[in-house]
Amino acid sequence: xxxxxxxxxxxxxxxxxxxxxxxxxxxxxxxxxxxxxxxxxxxxxxxxxxxxxxxxxxxxxxxxxxxxxxxxxxxxxxxxxxxxxxxxxxxxxxxxxxxxxxxxxxxxxxxxxxxxxxxxxxxxxxxxxxxxxxxxxxxxxxxxxxxxxxxxxxxxxxxxxxxxxxxxxxxxxxxxxxxxxxxxxxxxxxxxxxxxxxxxxxxxxxxxxxxxxxxxxxxxxxxxxxxxxxxxxxxxxxxxxxxxxxxxxxxxxxxxxxxxxxxxxxxxxxxxxxxxx
Numbered sequence: 001x002x003x004x005x006x007x008x009x010x011x012x013x014x015x016x017x018x019x020x021x022x023x024x025x026x027x028x029x030x031x032x033x034x035x036x037x038x039x040x041x042x043x044x045x046x047x048x049x050x051x052x053x054x055x056x057x058x059x060x061x062x063x064x065x066x067x068x069x070x071x072x073x074x075x076x077x078x079x080x081x082x083x084x085x086x087x088x089x090x091x092x093x094x095x096x097x098x099x100x101x102x103x104x105x106x107x108x109x110x111x112x113x114x115x116x117x118x119x120x121x122x123x124x125x126x127x128x129x130x131x132x133x134x135x136x137x138x139x140x141x142x143x144x145x146x147x148x149x150x151x152x153x154x155x156x157x158x159x160x161x162x163x164x165x166x167x168x169x170x171x172x173x174x175x176x177x178x179x180x181x182x183x184x185x186x187x188x189x190x191x192x193x194x195x196x197x198x199x200x201x202x203x204x205x206x207x208x209x210x211x212x213x214x215x216x217x218x219x220x221x222x223x224x225x226x227x228x229x230x231x232x233x234x235x236x237x238x239x240x241x242x243x244x245x246x247x248x249x250x251x252x253x254x255x256x257x258x259x260x261x262x263x264x265x266x267x268x269x270x271x272x273x274x275x276x277x
Contacts, residue, residue, distance in 0.1 A: 001026065001276045005035075006085060007042060007269040010077030012217030012246025014269075016044040017085050020051045021060075029069030031276050036067035042274065045213045048078050050086060058105060059097040060086060066212030073103040074158030076220020076262055080116035083108030084266035103158025117263040120221070123228045124156035125256065131160065133186040139232045145180050152181075153229035157260065159211070160187055161225035163194040165235070169205045172197075178209025192219065196226045203241045204230055217246030224260045227251040 003025065006017045016035055018025055027049070035041045044067065051061040062082055064075045082099065086092045087110055096109035107119040127134040127141075132154040134141055143152045143162070152162045162181050166172040172195040181193035190211045197205040208222035209215050223242040230236040231253060239252040249264040 002273055003276055004271070004273050005042060006271045007044070008081040008085065008267060009246075009269060010080050010218060010220065010264060010266050011244055011249065013046075013077040013219060014044050015046050015048050015078055015081050016042050017048045017050065017081060019085075019089060019091070020049050021091060025049065027065065032065045032069040033067065034276070035274070042272070045210070045216045046072075046075055046078055048075070048082060050082065050091070054100055057098065058100045059092055059094065061100045062106075064101075066210070068212040070212050071102070072159055072212065074101055074106075074120075074221050076118060076120060076157070076222075076224060077218055077264070079106055079108050079118045079120075079220065080262075080264055080266040083110055083116050083118070084268065088268065101158065106158075111263075114265070115263055116266050117261055118220075120157055120224050120260045120262055122257060122259050123225070123253075125228075125232075127154055130154045130156045131188055132162075132191075133188065139229075143181070143184065143186065145177060145184065148177075150177070153232065155225040155228050157221040157224045157228075159221055160189055160191040161194055161222060162187065162191045163196055163226050163229035165230075165233070166195050166197055169195050169197040169207045172207060174207050174209050174215050178215060182209060182211050192222055192225070194219075194222050194226045194229075196230060198230060198235045199243070201237050202239065203243065204236060205243045207245065218244040218249070220249065220262055220264070223249045223251055224253075224262055228253055228260065231255070
């Protein structure tokens, strides 16, 4: 099977984007892992698939596969690249599109300055819905990890996040703790582990160990979750600049019951065609 693709990134969080509206696409976990492999395939953190809308009132369906081959519910940096892709390919002439994901409807909007703003929806804060095994919906909860007791805030942005505040993200044990938190039994669907350093009332620094991908240079839903957690803990005030290793995002949130707005870049790197067995 020959497959046309576009390589894109959002702040270094990189994607292979596939248009399934104009070509037949048959993906298996093995094929996804092959495409994502940085030595034998194209290489990416996630593979994004553009499909025709599956319900009324939306423009497209958006599917996301992690580098390990597993399909996931949401990807914020990917959503911005998705919006840029469908515009650049002439699949839509709308400035704002409505996109169906496993986590619900999102609405990316292309701005005149080239950045993309995405309405990421209302964050889920109830533990059972994240999902996070707890008898409480408290903002800050204790989690035992490798004999260490850490304080986390559980948030879902369509995918689960465990956010903790650290003194210095550069020296945070992201690889060690991130992997343990990702597969912690209290997160039955696994979880993205966020490490946040508060710089001032409108700026944080962030590293994220992503579920199924490991640490990435940036994580859009992770940035949203980190801002939500930091606002709930009264550490910052909206809007918040989120500094990741790949660049900056701006996140705005007016509080519980309101949607999170994420703004940042989406860049096309190259295009190509590959042959899959």
